[in-house]
Amino acid sequence: MIAVAVGVYVIGIAFTFYWSFTSSKLFPNNNLVGLDQYRRLWSSDRWLVAVNNIWIYGVLLIVFSLVFGYLLAVFMDQRIRQEAVLRSIFLYPFAMSLIVTGLIWQWMLDPNLGIEQTLHGWGWTSFHFSPLVDPETAIYGLVIAGIWQGSGVTMAILLAGLRGVDSEIWKAARVDGIPTWRVYLFIALPMIRGALATAFVLQCVGVVRVYDLIVAMTGGGPGIATQMPAVYVIQMISSSQNVGQGMAAATMMLLPILVVLAFGGLAMWRRRRRAAMGATP
Amino acid sequence: MSAGDMTLTDTEAEARWGTQPGGVKPRRFSPARLGIYGFLVISALFFLIPLYVMIVTSLKTMPEIRLGHLFSLPGEVTFQPWVDAWLNACTGRDCNGLHPGFLNSLKITIPSVVVSIIIASINGYALSFWRYKGANLFFGLLVFGAFVPYQVVIYPLIIAAREAGLYSTLAAIVIVHTIFGMPILTLLFRNYYASVPIELFKAGRVDGAGFWQIFFRIMVPMSVPITTVAVILQVTGIWNDFLFGVVFAGRSNWPMTVQLNNIVNTTTGVREYNVNMAATILTAAVPLAVYFISGRWFVRGIAAGAVKG
């Protein structure tokens, strides 16, 4: 059973890889064309925009949600009232579909309906905030929706990490008279590496897979302004009927994952080696 | 004995700050405390406002919405948009509302959750207690599988489903959800069983229990917490899925998320924002209910789902 589950991934990836070297159109064929699909891929505007976008989206989303999430966690950690209620509020967007999230923010950022229109209605007519209609700024609209959906999770994971820090560390820091913010920044933060890594990985996986949000919020537009690799692959294998091209794009999507896993493996190997060397100095 | 001790109890906070009177007790009106609450309340508003807007808008009539007062309470409350969303909203020429999608989502979610959890629990048990050749390789591949973007394997799966004659059927979507749930769920169960003392397993073997007897009579009764986490993870994950539903389920089995997107992003006709927002809330209702009922278990599920290795 486990072999089947694992086999699907291995065989699936193998086929994807193989078809990326063929001229497959609507259906896969065995007409090998070498690196043609990759050459075409990297000269396609649509793909280049997609790659550019995922960097912008990924870096902004991860940085903001980690910073915002940690801030929330630290503030939640101050023995505040109604902690459970606040936690529920920060976290509930994560329970909802990205389709739902996308639709909600599509409306919130709609200049004829959402925040901008409301503020105009309140008399602040010079206010301008409608990122989705401008190709230059549409990607930032997606980032806002992403932060809204994912920061709460980061908060929850980091808060659990903070609560796991040995209570004597806090007592020691208090006795030493270290200001609370310094404890959170220089003592607690390094101690919750594990929780940070968990939150980081969770966000990374979400970024690479981002598809539903785009479909619901912008459909990849305006124009091709919010194209993403995941959207590109699906378009290639469905409406564009260009399977070979889609498979080349899919293979490229695997690359960053392999790099991250390789780094992870390397880090683990080094830690193990250091532990082994520490045992026999 | 739990996998992922992501508990957030008040006693832990107490242990840190101490309970002695005075000294560490928060002063009620210090500027610092005000700042803390200010930040938290503003953040809470950021998270809550969209939901508030959705709810009030779904209760307004279209003329009132066109006035553009997004935040104001409905002048005259109407439930017609909710009825329309459920029964009459259109996608293209079909005007059956969301309820077929709701039923489809049930038909997809229930078997997918049951099947994937059964298989994953057995896999996790086998991986953590029965050391066999290649167990580590399987484990490594599973971790890898948890990270693989769906797009990388989706097309070969489409072809496989088509070859098997299952494409656009309920069976296809259930199988696909089971496959993609497998890495995370197996890791979840493996980690949980790895935290069970090995001596329990040895005691079972001394008592003469075999692979299945140890699993069903010792491990399964202990697995209530982790199964709860897995159910939460899977119900919300599968209910919220869009991509697999649109690709594998076929038009007649489209889940709620797909129908919602079609209703809202349809290009024909006038945009009925109140109906759309009611439909959106309806689609989010099931996972939100799971979330609010399960409370802390949900956080555990997410943390566990994030591959703690």
Next chain:
Amino acid sequence: MASVSIKKLGVSFGSLNVLRDLDLEVDQGEFIVLLGPSGCGKSTLLNAVAGLLDVDAGQVWIGGKNVTWEEPKDRGIGMVFQSYALYPRMTAEGNLTFGLRVARMPKDEIARRVDRTADLLQIKPLLGRRPAELSGGQRQRVAIGRALVRDVDVFLFDEPLSNLDAKLRTELRVELKKLHNQLNSTMIYVTHDQIEALTLADRIAVMHGGVIQQLAAPKEIYRRPVNRFVAGFVGSPAMNFLEGTLTIVDGAPAIRIGDVTTGLAGYDFAAAPVEGRAVVLGIRPEQIVLADAAAAPSQVPIDIHLIDPMGADSLLWGTVGSDTVSVRIGPDDEYTVGDTVAGHFHPDQASVFDAGTGVRL
């Protein structure tokens, strides 16, 4: 009744040899304790007897039958674990009967055995409770019951008392000894606690580095350790070790420690002592007598550093040359830190080890 014999047993985890070429004969009805520091291979040996791990070489015989490749349930063993390992979702009774139910034993026979076992261990009132509702001592009783109810001839204990507090540990230790006297079955007991080993065992196997260093009755282990490891591991406070050189004075063996020489007449050398050999003299703290010089023929000068009152007696810490020694003294004995006193001992009670190999001479 069944004997256990382990023949040329080898177990390795990857490239690490945990047990190598190990032989051990356990007689019928004997209580054997495997004693050693953590990582010495004692638990591995027990698991190999239980059939809970695959052995790489050698054989395990139980009751005259080669069980090396038998399943644990077919070996005629019962096992008690350090963490109790009670099935958490079953009642105490469910825990006792699980193995019997798996073996599809008739209901009345199960009931009879549970009854007998519960009586023996006085756990009748606990039978309906879940493990979480039992105290540590009660849990361990149920765990012992689970082994007893199997009606087997060989019982294996894997540090069964380590998770209990000191008082309970003493109580259950006494009960285990009684139980052994009643049942008269073969018991193999793993522990790192020398008090448990000395009080419970018919014979102790002291293990280190995957090898049995010495297999003997508790008194023999204590009095005549075969090497420096056994000498140092058994006994608390530990045996004193004084480095010196063998000499012959007037035809009798003696030891030179620093610039002091003292006779070893009466020590039972295994081989004739060789002049000039580097040795270590081992004397237990209670074997050094500070007063009553006439009783003990040999003596070393001790510089007093510290007196540790311990209630029933006190420990005097000092140095002989460059070696630290401890001496058990009466609780009211008065000594002054800084003084030098003569420590007397009987050479026939002491041990002499080769300085290089650590083997008893």
